[in-house]
Amino acid sequence: MTHRFSRDDSNNGKPLLEVRDLKVQFPTPDGLVKAVDGVSFKIHRGETLGVVGESGSGKSVTFLTVMGLISSRDAHLEGEVMFKGRDLLKLPEVEMRHIRGKEMGMVFQDPMTSLHPMYRVGYQIAEAVLAHEATSKKAAWGLAVDLLGRVGIPKPAEAARRYPHEFSGGMRQRAMIAMSLVLNPDLLIADEPTTALDVTVQAQILDLIDRLKTEFNAAVAIITHDLGVVAEHCERIQVMYAGRVTETGTGDDLFYRGHHPYTWGLLQSIPRLDAGQTQRLLPIKGLPPSLIFVPPGCAFHPRCPYVMDVCRTEIPTMRLEEGEHAAACHLSSEEQQRIFTEKVLQQT
Numbered sequence: 001m002t003h004r005f006s007r008d009d010s011n012n013g014k015p016l017l018e019v020r021d022l023k024v025q026f027p028t029p030d031g032l033v034k035a036v037d038g039v040s041f042k043i044h045r046g047e048t049l050g051v052v053g054e055s056g057s058g059k060s061v062t063f064l065t066v067m068g069l070i071s072s073r074d075a076h077l078e079g080e081v082m083f084k085g086r087d088l089l090k091l092p093e094v095e096m097r098h099i100r101g102k103e104m105g106m107v108f109q110d111p112m113t114s115l116h117p118m119y120r121v122g123y124q125i126a127e128a129v130l131a132h133e134a135t136s137k138k139a140a141w142g143l144a145v146d147l148l149g150r151v152g153i154p155k156p157a158e159a160a161r162r163y164p165h166e167f168s169g170g171m172r173q174r175a176m177i178a179m180s181l182v183l184n185p186d187l188l189i190a191d192e193p194t195t196a197l198d199v200t201v202q203a204q205i206l207d208l209i210d211r212l213k214t215e216f217n218a219a220v221a222i223i224t225h226d227l228g229v230v231a232e233h234c235e236r237i238q239v240m241y242a243g244r245v246t247e248t249g250t251g252d253d254l255f256y257r258g259h260h261p262y263t264w265g266l267l268q269s270i271p272r273l274d275a276g277q278t279q280r281l282l283p284i285k286g287l288p289p290s291l292i293f294v295p296p297g298c299a300f301h302p303r304c305p306y307v308m309d310v311c312r313t314e315i316p317t318m319r320l321e322e323g324e325h326a327a328a329c330h331l332s333s334e335e336q337q338r339i340f341t342e343k344v345l346q347q348t
């Protein structure tokens with residue numbers, strides 16, 4: 001079996017994935033958890049979308065729903081997940097199972113939950129192939145070894161025979177990426193692919209994802225807490241807070257002309273290493289809200305230094321600034337630009 005490195009794109013310039021007004025609500029004994037509350041975004045082939053936000057902002061739930069791993073059995077779902085012209089929320093589970101793995105791959109937040117500790121790494125990758133393609137065990141093993149080499153694991157034929165615990169954190173992360181890419185998916189979702197890794201390995205993993213995206217002509221979503229780590233690897237970034245998108249734009253839009261006070265908070269909390277000195281790090285005051293009792297109006301208002309009366313009652317909608325840069329905040333654009341220049345730029 002050979003890998004298909006090029007394919008025709010029958011989507012005619014349309015995004016590979018377009019999520020429209022997605023809502024995901026979990027019924028729990030304490031009340032309804034509004035984990036995703038009206039999220040919309042697009043990803044084209046060859047493009048990486050960064051999804052950034054604090055813990056509990058709905059990043060993983062959004063993409064687990066795209067993967068069909070959260071379904072209407074688990075939660076109340078609304079909206080559309082258009083993938084290659086089909087609404088995945090309307091597909092039966094058996095079709096979704098085929099798409100998952102074959103057309104979409106996901107690197108999960110915790111690699112040890114998706115690599116089985118009792119099986120050799122090569123065997124697990126080969127099994128993923130055999131589950132989706134009619135091929136021999138030998139060919140599937142060959143493909144596993146090929147992929148392990150391609151993601152930068154030294155001596156891949158030997159490595160394939162090892163168990164997950166024999167791999168370092170960075171190598172396990174590479175093995176996970178190999179497993180999610182083995183069927184040449186159109187969309188790769190990487191949930192916190194670097195959090196547990198040191199800075200050098202983080203950089204290697206992100207470079208690897210960049211390279212594979214080009215090689216496989218795939219679309220990529222990288223989910224992360226850390227705006228600083230992903231910015232240069234993403235064509236677009238979307239910031240999430242309490243299940244909603246608060247700002248979206250290029251890395252430059254957010255770093256050099258951010259419009260949302262929550263984005264400013266994230267920028268100011270990025271640790272900087274300048275001339276060997278760790279600079280001031282200002283964490284955002286307060287905690288993210290409960291998603292059962294989401295604050296009315298702008299969900300960020302209890303923590304926002306610029307809160308106004310209207311913020312406590314009206315949910316701000318996305319306002320387009322320039323290009324595809326947009327933010328959901330009641331402050332005027334002029335006010336946002338003034339605060340950004342006078343206060344935020346000084347502290348980042």
Ligand SMILES: Nc1ncnc2c1ncn2[C@@H]1O[C@H](COP(=O)(O)OP(=O)(O)OP(=O)(O)O)[C@@H](O)[C@H]1O
Binds near residue numbers: 057
């Ligand atoms: N199966 C579930 N049942 C009830 N609530 C859930 C379920 N799965 C997730 N949640 C809740 O949905 C919210 C969003 O969770 P999610 O995992 O998407 O956050 P996240 O942005 O990925 O955070 P982190 O950065 O910590 O991974 C959280 O409040 C979480 O507790």
Ligand code: SF4
Binds near residue numbers: 300328330
């Ligand atoms: S809408 Fe109001 S509370 Fe929300 S971020 Fe903007 S100024 Fe702050």
Ligand SMILES: [Mg+2]
Binds near residue numbers: 059109191
């Ligand atoms: Mg998560």
